[in-house]
Amino acid sequence: MNLNTDFIPFARPSLGQEEEEAVIQVIRSGWLTTGGVTKSFEEEFAHFCGSTYALAVNSATAGLHLSLEALGIGPGDWVITTPYTFTSTATVVKHLGADPLFVDIEIDSFNISGERIKEALDRFAGTKRIRGILPVHIAGQPCRMDQFMSLAKERELFILEDAAHAFPSRTSWGFIGTLGTLGVYSFYATKTITTGEGGMVVTNDERLSHRISRMRLHGIDREVWNRYTSPTASWQYSVVEPGFKYNLTDLASAIGRAQLKKADHFLEKRKAIARIYTEHFQDRSYLTVPPDAEGHAWHLYLLRIVPPKLRITRDEYIEKLREQGIGTSVHFIPLHLHPYWKRTYGFKPEDFPESIRKYQEVISLPIYPSLTESQIERIIRAVLQIGDAHYKS
Ligand SMILES: Cc1ncc(COP(=O)(O)O)c(C=O)c1O
Structure with missing residues (x-):
């Protein structure tokens, strides 16, 4: 590559x-x-x-x-x-x-x-x-x-x-x-x-x-x-x-x-990408797709892994995607894990259990109007290939 x-x-x-x-x-x-x-x-x-x-x-x-x-x-x-x-x-x-x-x-x-x-x-x-x-x-x-x-x-x-x-x-x-x-x-x-x-x-x-x-x-x-x-x-x-x-x-x-x-045109493009991702990911038991909620602006596509079903962590998943040339991100590192907020209010990770759980599962995939069909296909193929290869059957 x-x-x-x-x-x-x-x-x-x-x-x-x-x-x-x-x-x-x-x-x-x-x-x-x-x-x-x-x-x-x-x-x-x-x-x-x-x-x-x-x-x-x-x-x-x-x-x-x-x-x-x-x-x-x-x-x-x-x-x-x-x-x-x-x-x-x-x-x-x-x-x-x-x-x-x-x-x-x-x-x-x-x-x-x-x-x-x-x-x-x-x-x-x-x-x-x-x-x-x-x-x-x-x-x-x-x-x-x-x-x-x-x-x-x-x-x-x-x-x-x-x-x-x-x-x-x-x-x-x-x-x-x-x-x-x-x-x-x-x-x-x-x-x-x-x-x-x-x-x-x-x-x-x-x-x-x-x-x-x-x-x-x-x-x-x-x-x-x-x-x-x-x-x-x-x-x-x-x-x-x-x-x-x-x-x-x-x-x-x-x-x-x-x-x-162009805002509505961009929205249609992002919606279409989200739909294609969801179609391909929704039947894998090691993935959780974001809900197609009413009015979703699809700024981010927050795919989640189901950790007990995989032999790799979220971080390893991201690294393998990167090795295949795919940029991703994590939204968000919950605030209570950051030194400033932790120090100011004495937070422990378990204070917000849902936030921690989602943080450990989430991978933000690329979703923007200029993504080409072949790029979208490559992203889908990589996500599924990595997941299938590390699925705990
Ligand atoms: C949820 C949320 N609120 C506020 C902001 C701040 O936006 P800005 O960079 O325009 O100040 C961001 C930035 O990414 C954000 O994600």
Whole structure:
């Protein structure tokens, strides 16, 4: 095998002539940072999702941070979230001096469990000031938002949807990301649409939108992007809050606008790949395929092995796939296994048994629009050949 020509990377963005031309236009316009192109991206994005406001930011992490800040989260507050996520979901809570309250995931999915959220709310009622729920739609599989929304209403909690993986996901409850108080999408290089780095916050709440808009750009009291170019704009501005530097550039937004137009086409491609994988893997007793859940955005295809049925571990499986030129990943190493979270809250691995179990079983396979039929066939063949060869019959 020649690694340079035959290696199938785990992820690859789908960028074409439309993105190239859009970027060139921005370069030629003389205005690179946040400006009219970003404003158009926000308007088009809000329309696409059916949300009143969309606020472009330079990462989903920034969007989550700004959202919690706008919700007034601070020291003494707790926010319920999952250990089965990327660290920034929980890190932003710490940035504000508050604490994440981790609860384990469901048995039959990678998403936070509604039952366990309810248990935590009952257990800590009166001892912890729990302000809201921060669910993550892992891999693009929608969480049980119907359960979460009624629970949040009953207990007067906010919901901040970490929809970093879940664009575009439509369910019978509505567009994922727009169902909570706020929702945040990621446009990181590997995500379902990308701007290299970037993110979007959506909300229907005018006050929150206003606060985020102000805080993402230095806490200045008005939109300042045109103050250098408009003949009527003045040099005057006032800093009214200690804001952040979280704005998205027009260069990135130009790519985002082109990607947004392709979002549903990309989704169809990923869905088709997921369907083919599942068709080939579902009858092997040593594999567990991800559910074809309603509204799944298929950002990730989280295949699981059944360890008692195999003579190799998940890590060895991954290594053998790599030897055959196939890039994979693991989503996620649960947060409570990482030194920072372990040290801060004194976690033991067994504190979140479902998260640990899934972590030891999961392999993320490549799933992106530019995968060719022959690459998909090669991936399937390799997965089955390795599994069949190490199956404990
Ligand atoms: C679940 C989840 N939330 C948030 C983020 C942060 O996204 P960003 O890289 O855009 O800050 C990621 C990044 O991969 C993620 O996987």
